[in-house]
Amino acid sequence: MPFNSTSFLIFFIIVYAIYRILPHRAQNIFLLIASYVFYGWWDIRFLFLIIMSTSLDFTSGLMINEGSIPKKQRYAVSSWVVLSAFFLLVVKWTKLSAQAISLKPSSTQLFSWKTGWLIFFAVVLITLIFNFFYGRLSRSEVSRRKRFFLILSITGNLSILCFFKYFNFFLENLGAIVRDFGLNPGSLHLNIFLPVGISFYTFMTMSYTIDVYRGKLAPTKKFHEYALFVAFFPKLLAGPIERAVNFLPQITKKRNITTDHVMRGLQQILYGLFKKIVIADGVAKTVSGAFAATYQLSWADAVVGTVLFTFQIYCDFSGYSDIAIGTANLLGFDLMRNFNFPYFARNPSEFWGRWHISLSSWFRDYVFFPLGGPYGSAFRWIRNVLVTFLLVGLWHGAAWNYILWGLYHGILLCLHRIKESLRSTRKRSKNPIIKYVTILGFFILTSLGWILFRAHSISQIMDILRVLVRDVGNLKLNVEMPTKAALLGFPVFLIMEFLGNYSRGKRMDKVIPMPIWTAACAAMIFLIILGLANVPTSFIYFVF
C-alpha cells in the first residue's frame, strides 16, 4: 500500500476517523492493528518476521534491564508469537482472494505451506524452551545475562536480515570463487523474496536493545507499546529509522493533536507528494532510459541520466520521508528529520549530516563510535570511516555497486578530513560565488557517486564514466524527455529547496506571509494534478 496510492488514501481516512474518537490506550492498540493491516496488505506472511523481531527485542530489553518479565506480558508474548506463527505461516493465505492479489508465491518458495509448519513447530519449541529456562536465566549473573541477551538480540535480528537480504549474494560470490578453482557448483541461488522494510525495522529494533544495554533507555513493560514502536505504519517501510528514546515516550504519553500538528503534517505531506509524483515519477522514464540503454549513450544522455537520477532518488526518498513524517504529525507524533536539503552540502561531512540522517546517525552511534570514532591515529580514523561506509553501502543492498558507492563516500570523507587538517584556518569563505561553486562541485561529486548506486554492473559504471570523459560535447540527446509536469515542476521544486535551505528548514507558514505560501501550496497541488498522469513507480528505498 504505497503512500501515493488511492488504497492508502482510503486506508488513512478510515484509520484517522476512528483514531480521533478513541481514548489514548485504545488509540495505541488500534494503531498497532492498522499498522499490521498496512504491512500485511503487501504480504501477510512476512508480518511474522516483524512479530518475531518485536518479541525477541521486547524480551531481550526486559531481560537486560530488569532480569525479569511480568508474568502476564511473558505469557502474552509467548502466545502471540505461537499464534502468529500458526495464522501467518500455516494458514494458506493464497486461497483467500484478497491476499492472492498481493502474494507472489513463486518468489516465496521458503515460505511454502510445508516450511510454514516447520517454522511453526520450531517457534513452539523455542518458546517452550525459553519459558522452561526463564527462571534460571533471570537468576543468572547480571553482566552475563545482559551480554547474553544483547548478543541474542543482535544475532537474531542480523540472522533474519542476512538470510533474506544477503544469502544469495554470499552464495553467488562463493560460487564464483569455487568456479575460479575449476569446480562447477551448479546454480547457487535460493528463491528468496526480500521482505519490504526489513532493513529499516531491524535497525530500529537493534538500536532499542543496544540503548537498553547501554543504560540510555528504560525498557517498556507493555508489549503492545513496543510492538507499535516497531510497526508504526508511517515509518515502517522506509523509515525514518526512529529511535526508541524519541518515540516510545510519545506512545506512552497522551497525545494532543493541535492545529499546528495538522498544519505541519499537511504541508509536509503535500511537499512529499509533489516531490514523488511530479519530480521523481516525472523523470523516472528518462533515467531508466539512460541506465537501461542497449546502445552507446551520448555525453548528453549520460549527463542528463545521471543528474536526473540525482534528483529522482532524492525526491523519491525524501518525498517518502516527508509523507511519513506528515502522516505521523496528523496522528500527533513527531518523527525525526531524515533530510535537510542535502544537495546544498559543500563537503561529504556536511552531506551525511543532511542525507538520510536517521541512517547516518545510526551508523555513527552504533558502528563508527564503537569502532573508535574519530579518535586515535589517522590510520585508525580512516579505517573506522571506511568500515562504516562499507557497511552503509551494504545496508542498501547485496550488490557490489552499493559497496562501491559506500566506499566512494568513505574515501571522499577521508580526503575531506585530510584536506581540512592541512588547511591553516578552519574559517569558511563568505564569498557567495565561492560558496556556490563549492556546492556545485560537491553536487557533481555526489552525482558521480549515484552512477555507482544506479548502475546494473561494474562494466556499465565504466561505460558511463568513459562516455562522460571521452565524449564531452556530444549534445545529441536520445533519451526520452521528462514529463511536462516534471519540467513545469522543476522551477517550483528548486525555489522550495532554496527557501527551505535558507530558512534553515523552518516551515513555510512560519517565515512567509500566508498569501505567498498558500500560492506555493496551490502551485504544488496544481502540478500534482498534472503529474498524476505519470506512470507511478514504486518507492526506490522499498527494496532496501
Added chain:
Amino acid sequence: MKEKSKPYAALLWIVAYLAVFDIAINIVFRYPKDPRNISPSTLQQFFEYGRSVEGKLVRMTRKTEEESAPIVATGWLRDPRVKTFSNIQAGANNPVVTVYGMSHSVQLAEDMAKIDKSLAVRSFGAPGAVPTWSYAAYLSDRERQYSEVVVLAIMTRGVPLICTTSGTTNHFDSVWPYTYPRFIIDNGTLDSVSPPFVSLDGYREYFYDSTKWKTYVKWLREYDKYYDPILFQRTFLDNSSLLRMLRRAYAYSSERKKGAGVYDDQKGFNALSDEVRILKSIMVTFSAEARRNHSLPIIYIVNNVFMGDHLYRILEPTLSAQKILFLSSHEICPPNDPRNYLPDSHFVPSKNLELAKAMIKIIRENMSARTSIDSKKR
C-alpha cells in the same frame, strides 16, 4: 489571526489560487474554436487532453465535412480514404500491394512506392489503428479492389486495445470517431459484432440524433472493453482545466489497469489473454482468407520504442507454424534504441526506407516463387 482559524484561511487562499489557475489556463491556452485549425500549440493541446470524449467530438464535428476537423473523415471502413502512392496501372508486372494499418504502415507504403516504381502500392490506414481495425479494413477493401499482396500491420501498443471498437475509446488524449467491429472467439472460431455505423455519414446521423447516440453509447457499454462513462460522457466538468487534468490522470490509470493483464514491460504479452488469442486468430484467418483469394498475405510487426521485441516473440511461433510471411521491425530498428525513432514514435526516415526495402524483398522473392509454381502447373 487566531491560530485556530489559520487553517481555514489557508484553505480559502489555496482554493482561490486554484480557481485563478483554472481560469487563467482556460484564457491563456484557449483551444482554437475552428475545428479546421489543426495546429494548436503544444500547451493548448496539453490542457485539452482531459476533455471528455463527447466534448472532443462536439469540438471537432460539424454538419459538413468541410467545416469539420479533417481527422473526423479518417479511418471509416465504409467510404474509405485509400491512398495510392503509384501512378502506374496494375498488371502482371505491376502487382497491387495494399497495406492496412496505422501511420507506420502508411509511411512504409509510401517508401515502398518510392523505391520500387513497378509496384502499385495502396495504403488504407487509420490513426492509431489497432489490429482489429486493420483486419476489418482488409475485409471491407477486398470487395472493392483485388490486391496481389496484402499487408496487415500490427503494432505493440495496439494489441492491448483489441477489445475496443472505436477511435474514441482506444486513445483518450486525441480521439477519432471512426468505428470497427468487436472481434471475439466463439467456439474456437473468429466472430465479430459490428457497430451501429461504420461510415462518416452514419456517424453524423447518430451524433446529431440524441436518441440514436444513446443507442450507440449503450452498444459501446456492451461491447467495448475500454468504454468508461467518466471518460466518455460530456459534463459541465469539461469547463475546468484542473478537472480535465484529473480526468486525464484517471484515463491513464484506468488504461494501465485494463492493459495490465495483457502486457507487462518486463514479461511481455500474456499468451492466455483474450487479446493475444484474438490477435493470433486474426492473423491465421487473415492469411487463410487472403490465400483463398489468391493474394499473398504478409504481417508487418511494428515494435514500438522501449517495448522490446515482445510482439515479435509472442507472434513468431504462430506465424512460423502457419507459414505466414512477416517482417518484424525489431531486426532493422531495435526498439530499445531511441535513435531509431522520431519523438512522435514513428521510425526515422532512413529506417523506414530500410523497412520498405526489406518488405519489397519479401514480396519479390515470394511473388517470383509463386509465378514459377503457377507456370509449372500450367
